[in-house]
Amino acid sequence: MSHTEPPGVRDVTRAKRSSERITKADISRERVLTAAARIFSERGYAGTTMRAVAKNVGLQAASLYYHYRSKEELIEAVLDMGINGVSHAVHAAVAATPPGSSGRDRIDIAIHAHLTSLVRFGDYTLASRRVLGQVPAHVRRKHVRLRDAYGEFWIALLEAARSADELRSDVDLRLARTFILGGLNFALEWYKPQGKALDDVARQFSLLIGDGIFAVPSK
Numbered sequence: 001m002s003h004t005e006p007p008g009v010r011d012v013t014r015a016k017r018s019s020e021r022i023t024k025a026d027i028s029r030e031r032v033l034t035a036a037a038r039i040f041s042e043r044g045y046a047g048t049t050m051r052a053v054a055k056n057v058g059l060q061a062a063s064l065y066y067h068y069r070s071k072e073e074l075i076e077a078v079l080d081m082g083i084n085g086v087s088h089a090v091h092a093a094v095a096a097t098p099p100g101s102s103g104r105d106r107i108d109i110a111i112h113a114h115l116t117s118l119v120r121f122g123d124y125t126l127a128s129r130r131v132l133g134q135v136p137a138h139v140r141r142k143h144v145r146l147r148d149a150y151g152e153f154w155i156a157l158l159e160a161a162r163s164a165d166e167l168r169s170d171v172d173l174r175l176a177r178t179f180i181l182g183g184l185n186f187a188l189e190w191y192k193p194q195g196k197a198l199d200d201v202a203r204q205f206s207l208l209i210g211d212g213i214f215a216v217p218s219k
Contacts, residue, residue: 029067031057034123037078041126045075045134075127075135079143082124087150089117094157103161104210110157111209112202114184119198122188129185151177180209 035056039048050071054064068074093113097106118125132140154177161167184205191201 028057028059032059032064032067032074033077033081036074037081037123037127040075040078041123041130045071045131048075050074072136072139075131076139076142078124078127079132079135079139080146082121082128083143083146083150085121085124086114086117087146087153089113089120090150091153103157103164103166107157107161108206108210110154111180111184111205112199114181115187115202115205116198118184118188119191119193125185126188151181154181180205183209 032053036048036053039053039056043052048071050064050068051061053074054061057064068077090110090113093109094106097109101109128143132143135143155173158167158171158173158176162169162171162173187201191198
């Protein structure tokens with residue numbers, strides 16, 4: 001006589017197995033993306049192959065196509081992870097500021113969030129800088145739209161600070177944004193975890209941007 005599980009138990013068992021499959025698939029997808037970002041950043045778009053990515057994560061090439069149907073789809077996912085990883089972190093950090101926070105406080109928080117998430121998603125953002133001019137036009141247009149939307153968020157932060165009389169009236173906001181983000185993004189080229197703490201680097205950026213490098217003359 002065979003043992004048959006009650007329907008409820010069968011449902012729970014199926015759900016558990018399905019959950020385990022999803023979890024494993026998500027983990028595999030993350031491994032693939034992490035490897036792809038690093039390889040794209042090193043070899044560029046043309047120099048990266050699906051076979052090389054699959055080999056790096058110990059998969060057969062056919063298994064990689066289970067997650068991403070083409071190199072174009074893979075680079076699109078890498079680019080999305082780079083810009084969204086940083087922009088979502090900054091949006092969340094600014095949204096969490098206490099009511100009544102000054103414009104400078106909000107910008108300081110945005111600087112810290114941008115820098116820390118930039119380092120966290122370093123291979124993704126490096127890949128974006130390396131391959132953006134090489135990817136298919138429709139992929140590039142999508143990524144540029146996301147990047148421009150994030151840039152407008154910074155303009156809004158600066159405009160709010162100016163409206164509160166916290167920012168000099170003669171500052172070009174778009175140039176200021178380029179200066180801030182350019183400086184922060186370049187940290188990927190030189191920052192080493194074993195050096196100065198990332199929080200200290202963020203504070204230095206805020207100091208340089210907010211107060212400049214020249215001492216105020218004593219009266």
